[in-house]
Amino acid sequence: MLNSDVSSIIYRSVAKHEENQALEIWCSIFNNPVDLEERLILESSEDGRQYVCAGITNVATRDEYRRRGLSRHLLQMTIDKLDQSNEFDLSMLGTGKVNHYERFRWEQVTQPIRVIIDWQIHASSHENIQWRPVSDLSYEDIELLCKMHSSHRRIYQMRRSPCSIFYHWVKRRWEKSAAIVYLDEDKGYVVIGNPENEEDVGVLEWRASNFDHEQKLLSLAVNEIRQRYGLTKRIQLFTLPQYMTIEQLTNWAGPVQVGTNYDIMMRNIRLPPGIYEQIKNSFSNGHAVFWSGDYF
Known part of the structure; x- marks a missing residue:
């Protein structure tokens, strides 16, 4: 015992x-x-x-x-x-x-952080995609995440290799916020943190292969949040977009507020x-x- x-x-x-x-x-x-x-x-x-x-x-x-x-x-x-x-x-x-x-x-x-969007886009029809708890990801899944993080880089980012670093440290941080993730080998990945907490839920991180795929991944994340909490308009992104400018994000999604770190x-x-x-x-x-x- x-x-x-x-x-x-x-x-x-x-x-x-x-x-x-x-x-x-x-x-x-x-x-x-x-x-x-x-x-x-x-x-x-x-x-x-x-x-x-x-x-x-x-x-x-x-x-x-x-x-x-x-x-x-x-x-x-x-x-x-x-x-x-x-x-x-x-x-x-x-x-x-x-x-x-x-x-x-x-x-x-000083660094822009925590983007709050007054999301104006209507939710698209339900798509049959799989959101998975980060805690359930296998080492093979993490290898895929590591590969996408490296191949769809921001202009500067810390290297996450070997994949054991991603598995032990990044995954652990995501698990602390009970994060869920959607993986697509072509488009990239997107991670939602605190999905069970309406006040803190938000998009923690994403890596997309191009501009259109970034919009698609963010739309999927917003749809998932809205399915959990209704037609909430307040959507949090914990970083600035990878490809979109703030002006493009505003024109596409709605009014934006940006915090500062x-x-x-x-x-x-x-x-x-x-x-x-x-x-x-x-x-x-x-x-x-x-x-x-x-x-x-």
Whole structure:
């Protein structure tokens, strides 16, 4: 019989002599050694170039170290490593501590996010398509998702390979919102998050092969939401369209409101200024997408 009493569980830091064992357990759970350097690759759909992207997560020290200012020293040592290693092209952070990282030459990049549409298009006739819970997807399904994500790229996006990364991390994030997905090998895929919650339901992500297929996938998602909640007009997209401009989206679907994410920060490490500005502008205008599911 499984003991469900969790009151005796103790959370603590991993001791030095336990680090190897902890790493082995980590890798055994995810069936793959997680390689952060291999993972954080920013890909361009225009010329196929790949940029090694550095991130900083979990900067944590003991209280007495923080009181002595050593957390800042630890962060500076990490930054020096990024600058001197000649391994990284740029750094991207998703952080609420903008002022803290500005001191170390990261710059804030505001990003359009959470598009609210007053959807005016009447629902089309019911189509016999299959929406599947993300939790039910097989590894083969994830391989297909990974393939479509790579072949129908936005102008810049994080590489999701090997597919085990997609399976363990992206799928896990989608499962937290009880997401459902529609897959079509020709058109692409579209994911609806929080389908059982009328206030939070929305289109989490999609990748389409072209402009027309993007409209088709979004229409299918809206039809599914409306079948669940009636002829609701308020439709959420968690990113800007892949092919449509805001003007085209408005003319096609109805009035649009666009929110802003202020937590993204970028820092050039070794890119020519022109390329860095191009990448930065692609994120600030919403053509490229930074999503925490692609990032630890």
